[in-house]
Amino acid sequence: MEKKIVFSGVQPSGALTIGNYIGALRNFGELQDEFDCNYCIVDMHAITVPQVPKNLRKNTLDVLSMYMACGIDPEKSTLFVQSHVPAHAELSWVLNTITYMGQLNRMTQFKEKSKKSDENLNAGLFTYPVLMAADILLYQTDFVPVGEDQKQHLELARDLAERFNNKYSDTFVVPEPLIKEFGARIMSLQDPTSKMSKSDSDENAFILLQDNKDKISKKIKRAVTDSVGIVNYSDDQPGIKNLINIYSVLSGKEINDIVDMYSGKGYGVFKSELAEVVVEALDPIQTKYREYLDSKDYLEKIYTEGAQKAEAKARKTLRKVYKKIGFISR
Ligand code: AMP
Ligand code: TRP
Numbered sequence: 001m002e003k004k005i006v007f008s009g010v011q012p013s014g015a016l017t018i019g020n021y022i023g024a025l026r027n028f029g030e031l032q033d034e035f036d037c038n039y040c041i042v043d044m045h046a047i048t049v050p051q052v053p054k055n056l057r058k059n060t061l062d063v064l065s066m067y068m069a070c071g072i073d074p075e076k077s078t079l080f081v082q083s084h085v086p087a088h089a090e091l092s093w094v095l096n097t098i099t100y101m102g103q104l105n106r107m108t109q110f111k112e113k114s115k116k117s118d119e120n121l122n123a124g125l126f127t128y129p130v131l132m133a134a135d136i137l138l139y140q141t142d143f144v145p146v147g148e149d150q151k152q153h154l155e156l157a158r159d160l161a162e163r164f165n166n167k168y169s170d171t172f173v174v175p176e177p178l179i180k181e182f183g184a185r186i187m188s189l190q191d192p193t194s195k196m197s198k199s200d201s202d203e204n205a206f207i208l209l210q211d212n213k214d215k216i217s218k219k220i221k222r223a224v225t226d227s228v229g230i231v232n233y234s235d236d237q238p239g240i241k242n243l244i245n246i247y248s249v250l251s252g253k254e255i256n257d258i259v260d261m262y263s264g265k266g267y268g269v270f271k272s273e274l275a276e277v278v279v280e281a282l283d284p285i286q287t288k289y290r291e292y293l294d295s296k297d298y299l300e301k302i303y304t305e306g307a308q309k310a311e312a313k314a315r316k317t318l319r320k321v322y323k324k325i326g327f328i329s330r
Helices: 018-030 053-069 088-096 103-104 107-116 123-138 146-167 214-220 238-250 253-262 267-293 296-325
Strands: 007-009 036-042 078-081 144-147 176-178
Touching: 007 018, 007 103, 007 123, 018 053, 018 144, 018 214, 018 238, 036 107, 036 146, 036 296, 053 176, 053 267, 053 296, 078 238, 078 296, 088 123, 088 267, 088 296, 103 123, 107 123, 123 144, 123 253, 123 296, 146 176, 214 267, 267 296
Parallel strands: 007 036, 007 144, 036 078, 144 176
Antiparallel strands: none
């Protein structure tokens, strides 16, 4: 039996948060044995918002190091940089021609990001989900492990796959999202009604995977809670609920057990023990991350070989697509 195919991507748009880890990266390594996994650093997506070139270069190697520190093994998975495989841009163009403006207009992430953009809106931000569909469809992907915020984009990828298949005959596998029940949406520590994001202007809103013990403790101590004063798992206490989710995922303890453990204890004790849980979970990741980041030659070898492997798979699909739509081969 051939292995089913997995694809996912992370933008090199800044240091990664525990939201990225819990919602996405943590799951990537687990899938490697059962599936044929492809993990991409989506630098072409990152430039849909302003980037400083020097930082983009650094962040790309950063995400690559973090991928491996979180357990992705380049011997098992294909690990590569999106801009190294031109087929992504090429398929994206073809898919643009079967995407309706109305569909893109409805994308929540576009609406949110365009509200924040004070300069002229760029067309890349609008067609961002089409590039993402190209990423996924090029590899004949069966499953896409992502956080909850990517669900709508996944729907579009499915829709485009089906539309193309109906129009030109079976070409793409229709991908399915893999979204975990817990932790698929980690919220901001400063505003538990909005998602934790690495691009938040308030750095107390997120914990970075590379934050030290001191920063982690401070940020958790400052996390917004409520005046109830009881460690409860309830929608009426979204701040505490979010902290319990983080606690549960990173410690492996059940929600109910955590609530029991802290019954009769205040938020202070809960928060300081949560800080310990986070520090302990991140410590081995940070050690490996620093080792990888220091091995520039090794990183170069990984992304060079990754691009070759990815290129071969992607070309195969793109060739089929070009043929079906009537492009003559060269
Ligand atoms: P991005 O940083 O936007 O490239 O996201 C990379 C991955 O992390 C995607 O699968 C997102 O769905 C996931 N992700 C980002 N932020 C969060 C969050 N706050 N909670 C859970 N998953 C997240
Ligand atoms: N849009 C995703 C995000 O911001 C990143 C991404 C790009 C992606 N291409 C992908 C995720 C393909 C999964 C599959 O999180």
